[in-house]
Amino acid sequence: MAQALFITWIWLLGPITLATTAQSFGGTRDTPIYKRVKAQLDSIPAIDTHDHLWPFETLPGYVETDRGHGMNLSSLWRNSYYAWINPITAWKPGGSFDEWWAKAREDFRNARGTSFYRYQLPAFEDLYGLDFEKITDAQARELNDRIFQNYQDQKWLYHVVTERANIELMFNDPYWARLKFTTYYPFEVLVFNVTTLVRGFHSSEFSNPWDSPYRFASEEGLEMKTIDDYLVVLDRLFQKAKAAGAACLKTTLAYERTLDFQNVPKERAAKAFGRPRDQLKPEERKEFEDFIMWRLAELSAKHELPFQVHTGQARIQGSNPMLLVDLIEANPKAKFILFHGGFPWIGETGVIVMRRPRQVWVDSVWLPTLSYTMAKRAFHEWLEVMPSDRIMWGADCNHAEGIYGATEFTRRCLAEVLAEKIDAGDLKEEHALRIGNQILRDNALSLFPQLNDRLWKHKGKLEPSKKN
Numbered sequence: 001m002a003q004a005l006f007i008t009w010i011w012l013l014g015p016i017t018l019a020t021t022a023q024s025f026g027g028t029r030d031t032p033i034y035k036r037v038k039a040q041l042d043s044i045p046a047i048d049t050h051d052h053l054w055p056f057e058t059l060p061g062y063v064e065t066d067r068g069h070g071m072n073l074s075s076l077w078r079n080s081y082y083a084w085i086n087p088i089t090a091w092k093p094g095g096s097f098d099e100w101w102a103k104a105r106e107d108f109r110n111a112r113g114t115s116f117y118r119y120q121l122p123a124f125e126d127l128y129g130l131d132f133e134k135i136t137d138a139q140a141r142e143l144n145d146r147i148f149q150n151y152q153d154q155k156w157l158y159h160v161v162t163e164r165a166n167i168e169l170m171f172n173d174p175y176w177a178r179l180k181f182t183t184y185y186p187f188e189v190l191v192f193n194v195t196t197l198v199r200g201f202h203s204s205e206f207s208n209p210w211d212s213p214y215r216f217a218s219e220e221g222l223e224m225k226t227i228d229d230y231l232v233v234l235d236r237l238f239q240k241a242k243a244a245g246a247a248c249l250k251t252t253l254a255y256e257r258t259l260d261f262q263n264v265p266k267e268r269a270a271k272a273f274g275r276p277r278d279q280l281k282p283e284e285r286k287e288f289e290d291f292i293m294w295r296l297a298e299l300s301a302k303h304e305l306p307f308q309v310h311t312g313q314a315r316i317q318g319s320n321p322m323l324l325v326d327l328i329e330a331n332p333k334a335k336f337i338l339f340h341g342g343f344p345w346i347g348e349t350g351v352i353v354m355r356r357p358r359q360v361w362v363d364s365v366w367l368p369t370l371s372y373t374m375a376k377r378a379f380h381e382w383l384e385v386m387p388s389d390r391i392m393w394g395a396d397c398n399h400a401e402g403i404y405g406a407t408e409f410t411r412r413c414l415a416e417v418l419a420e421k422i423d424a425g426d427l428k429e430e431h432a433l434r435i436g437n438q439i440l441r442d443n444a445l446s447l448f449p450q451l452n453d454r455l456w457k458h459k460g461k462l463e464p465s466k467k468n
């Protein structure tokens, strides 16, 4: 019945409407406005506020192949976000590409529509000239060879990140050695990852010495006998991080626990200090962590290091950004950056920024990779509820191709939103272009003004030999 009515309706409207409908199926990306905006956004040297680019020799994904140690197509897929939602055939150490591909080529058919699959496609298309959707076995073998060849030299990373993705500076979250305060690339901005510091109640919490405030304290000749000692150590860590060039803090606690942080009195938190985990009740541990998180927010304000907080997609029982509102409001001098737009709570994230626009920023980092459509909706809505100088972006990947794909996805998504707003008469084109420039570049430069001294693109090319 409904179908019959629909057909009559279409018939009555006649061919003109049908032609218009058919045209709009091509989508925003086929329109001249989109193409103009996209070309403009592509030309902006971006400031990428978040990645995980390990030192070149230890990039995740190196495998042993039949022609030696290297990076290949399996490395790129197995270390991509795609592997989070769909299994990918394991690489057999010393194995051959043909052997792996015979099975792996079937690993994509159930998830072709996912953004976790699609964000890598622009890298294959633009960097290798290949359509992965229609790839033949011979092309896959050639792609694999070229990836292996490219990763013989770290110039590939420089080329892709700074020239092809057109990233001028990239924040790097060194979660593999959080308190080492070292950078590896000249385009890199150091991030002070404070995730593990909330567990400072006992030294046994830190299996990696580079995460341990206890190792740091002994190197600095500081005591760690009481919770007050620990607070002194934290302050010293902030001083060291800042002196090493850290621009901000970052926490990914949302993967481990709830983002509900209570304002716990010091005497209660002190009860946990000096006791190993197996002697603590879960409530005691939480109280200690909550107490430290509040101190981190205060130190963030004191040392003027804005606080990047992972919100959304993680441990989803407790990662809604609304849980942070009390902590944010009680620390008005601390600047908070809500990561991933709070996915899937993008509307909630918008209203938090709307309520505290001088204190809270939203970072769309990873969001287009999680869901391209939700990222579009987010940009549309955020531009309606907050000033355009509150929004940033980041790629959040760990190799050149992922960074390229995520960057292209973001530029595409943002260009689509701006083109749609222009087309609807909701933004003038020149204003939309200014907004694009803010999100990709200027907003980060305003929030982190010290980065203006690090800009290099107008001066020429960065060479691997000019390492920091």
Ligand SMILES: [Zn+2]
Pocket (backbone or CB within 6 Å): 050, 051, 052, 173, 396
């Ligand atoms: Zn990340």
